Amino acid sequence: MGKLLKLRIDGQDVQAPAGTNLIDAAEMAGVHIPNLCYLKGMKGIGACRMCLVEVEGLKAPVIACNTRVKQDMVVHTRTERVQEIRRFVIDLILSMHPLDCVTCTKSGVCNLQEYAYEFGLRESSFSRKKFTYPVDDGNPFVKRDPAYCILCGRCVRVCKEQGTNVLDFMGRGIESKVITANDMPLHESGCTFCGSCVDVCPVSALREADREQKGREWEFSRYESVCMLCGCGCDITVSIKGDMIQKINAGNRAPSTEQKFICAYGRFGYEHVDGGKRILAPMVRKGGRLQEVSMKDALEDLAGRLKKAGKNAGFISTASILNEDALSLQRFAEEVVKTPNIDSTASLYARPEEFQKSQKAKMDKADLIVLVGINPSQWTRVLPALDVAVRRRLSRKGRLITINSQETGLADLAELNLSGDEIQAIQGIIKSVPDHGIKVDQSLMKHVQEASTDKNMQQAAEIFAGSSSPLIISDPAFFDAASSLAGIKGHAIAMPLESNAHGVVRMGLKTRGASIQDMAAIEHGLVQRGKSTVKLLYAVGDVPLSKKPDGVDFLVVQSSSLTGLAGEADMVLPAATYLESSGSMVDYLGELKTMEQTIEPRGASKTHRDIFIQLAKNMGVTLKKPPFSEIKKAAGSQAGPSMADMSRKEGFQETPESYLQALNAPVLETSRLLWLKESGLV
């Protein structure tokens, strides 16, 4: 953000930070400058010429998308001269566009329709051009209908910038067409079906495959939520009609330019809320089979058992539950059941304290990104949004260093790739940093005295020393080393695999008494062997385990889907999914995000917190719904970085791919994402 400049747009005084372009500045004043090819956050290309505006003192009109604000600029956006050019452009586009707004799904949000309306153009005054391109509908996600295409190039640019790079132009002028390599259908083109192109298409050329007849755009109520399917925790906007989710789009209404990506899981996985594995009623095991009972009976029975179990009860939860649920669970266990045995799945792949030490940072402020030990990828579907965020950052501004003992996809884009042991590499970098004129605390230098450096590490140290705001994103296993590096300069982030790992840990859901490994008898990874240390095990959320641990007398699973573990449970309680709950979460960058409830909980399902409150009531204790102020306070808690031993934390032997697949198995199997699995694209 530069300093504020004053200018006048259509007679209105506007203040805009230096560096803002005229379209964004006008938007601040509530003036819409028409455009078709402009994409907020990306450099304007000036193709559509719709945003031409007149600036006093300049002879010719200028394109607003690529003109920056200047002090005392006077801009006119609606002069006869530029309006005629706009009318001409729309008139030309209409001559090659199907005029079927009556049935078109984009009707109401279509930019072309809006401008044609503004100019009163019912049809084109030019000769009708018809192109008979086939529709690409070979996949259940994205439908590509080139007949509607107005060649604005937004999809091509967005696909290129995020590195998916599937779409491109063929030909020039009227006959150009957006194609994949060799004009193959999308599902043979390497497309990951993230649907970013659907979000940016101003017309109906790219749309959700099932978008037709699902409702007009103005019938939808829109809610802002956060996708909870992996550690990225992306903002989503959910469109609802008739208590059914009709579609999900990336981003929310917040005026930010970063993070407008969601992957295929986040966009198309919502069908699992009404999927075949959804738990709609409480069930109790009677005679070896799970049988439906009423919520009242189930909770009364469970309250009695919990009272009796006391310290012998244990709670394990996924790290994808909301803050409110986590805090209620923690209080319920501690104050009502009075057991110290509480833990989350985040402890499987990290020491929970690391998430508490992870700092708050902003991706669009970083000028250097250092990835330590993580391999985000859109294609293997491991933290795809992080992959995109890094690629996007690099294409705008910024440098990348990858430090990884295994191969990473992003290494190709990195200025420097340090292969080999991560800890040694970071120690080497820290040791070399003082050579480049940066002071390093003596207490930190003590830890790296023994370390050896090589040419690559010295070069990395030089890049690091030259950056002003480095962002170090690390696998939790190397977080101590990463945060030591960030102690010199910048921010360190412990990258979780689950969406709200940062949140649940801050809410107090971390190993206190028995750990999750003890309670679920986990030997390593997700392999269960041996005996549990608790008698009553209470699993919250879709915990990706499949076996009732030995030694557990009574297993309660409170989840939304019939997971492997739920199939073995003695009691199953129906829980609301994240799309059915309101609340908040903390994403990997430490930002507290609030979520709106989008649909009613299905069947008898209730939010986790409501179940705990009811159970507490049955046990004679009043448990209150945690107020947001408390959540906010807890979410802001931050443990100082440790410069302790920079050693690798071993123990989790599951790969991120297989863990995320296990975690999202219910979503994958009971939505159209199954098609990906069946086509071998997962």
Place this chain on the structure above:
Amino acid sequence: MSTENYVEEKPKKLKEIRKEAEERACPVQQMEYFIDEFLAKPMCGKCYPCALGAGEAQIRVASLASRGAEVDGRDLDLLRRIGDNMVRGSLCKRGKDTGNFILELLENSRDEIMEHVHADRSCPTRECKSLVRYEIVPELCTMCGECKKACSYNSIMGETRKPYFTGYQPFEIRLKRCTGCGECVDVCPEGAIVFKSRSRKEANSQDTGGLNG
């Protein structure tokens, strides 16, 4: 629009295209040649007014030069509008130059272009092949049938004369089928096939169409 410029061989400069176009006498031919050449190479396709405008202009000019198309004064209005907007709205000089070329022709060669638009359309310089119409002068026709044999479009009507019969009608050209290729003119031994032209008087009585508008 395409974000890349595929430069394989160096595209012709607009100056060269203009020079080559001006070798033609008919303004419609000049315009058609210029736009065709412009679209074939130098146009980058980066901005709408030029890429789509020139594409539309190509269609309009082609119909001015072709007999099958229906044209009227509005076509010239649209061409002028395209030219105007290409000059004002194009991203680069090439689009502006093309627009200017169209506008110049519309301004400077008004009367010749109007000839292409009138109800009885013709090309004064006879460069627009499709607009050229031939007729057979009945007094000169000997009904030898050479033209009928030569016509690829089956557009000559008449019966070849046999020496011992009388009562033959001279040959006629069915204008609907005739493409104006001129094959028959070359083979006629009598020079009986000539250009059909509208008398000046007739032309003046026609409305002057959009160019005055």
